[in-house]
Amino acid sequence: MTNQPQGEESAPTPEELREQIEHTREELGQTVEALSAKADVKAQAKEKAAELKEQAADKATLVTDQLREKAAHAAQLVKEKTPDPVLDKAAHAAAQARDTAARAGHLAADKTPDPVREKAGTAATMAKANRAPLIAATAAFLVLLLVRRSRRHRK
Structure with missing residues (x-):
């Protein structure tokens, strides 16, 4: 009466059940990770931004190389002609x-006397350190001169 009919599978052993449970847990864990990755909009946005940044850098490198190539070709043509x-x-x-x-x-x-050379060296060092304000002041001075000159010619 406890005999099982032939052809039917026997009940799984406790070890087989444990293996099946462990396998199911791993699959469930992977599924949960995949779902949480799809739901993580911030991470997806970061990945997309990194991808776009890389694409832009590649494109910029390509365009820069093309421009250099064209400039070299133009210079060669000018030199040849x-x-x-x-x-x-x-x-x-x-x-x-x-x-x-x-x-x-x-x-x-x-x-040039030595003290004047020393002061000129100091001034040059300061000018290099403060290049932007110096350029702006020079540009403003030149604009002022051009405006004054154009007003004199109008009179």
Whole structure:
């Protein structure tokens, strides 16, 4: 009477039941994690923002490379189409300008007293440290001069 009919499966052992329960728990845990990830809008927004940021950086790099390539190509075209005598004259003029500027700089440095050189060095250091306000002041001064000049010519 306790015999089971042949062909039917026997009842699972306690060990098999434990394994099934553990497997079901793992699947349930994965399902809960997937659902919570879908419900986490903040995390999704961060992921999307990071993805868009990366795409923008890639696009910027691509555009920058293309612009550099086009600028190099344009420079090459200008160089190829400029006659050699003009290139030679430009190179000669640039060399003369550099030499003249170097000579003037050495002459000025030789004839400038030490205290004045020290103050000029200090002023240059301060100008480098405060570049933005200095540029703004210079621009304002130039605008003022241009306005005054244009008013004089109108009268």
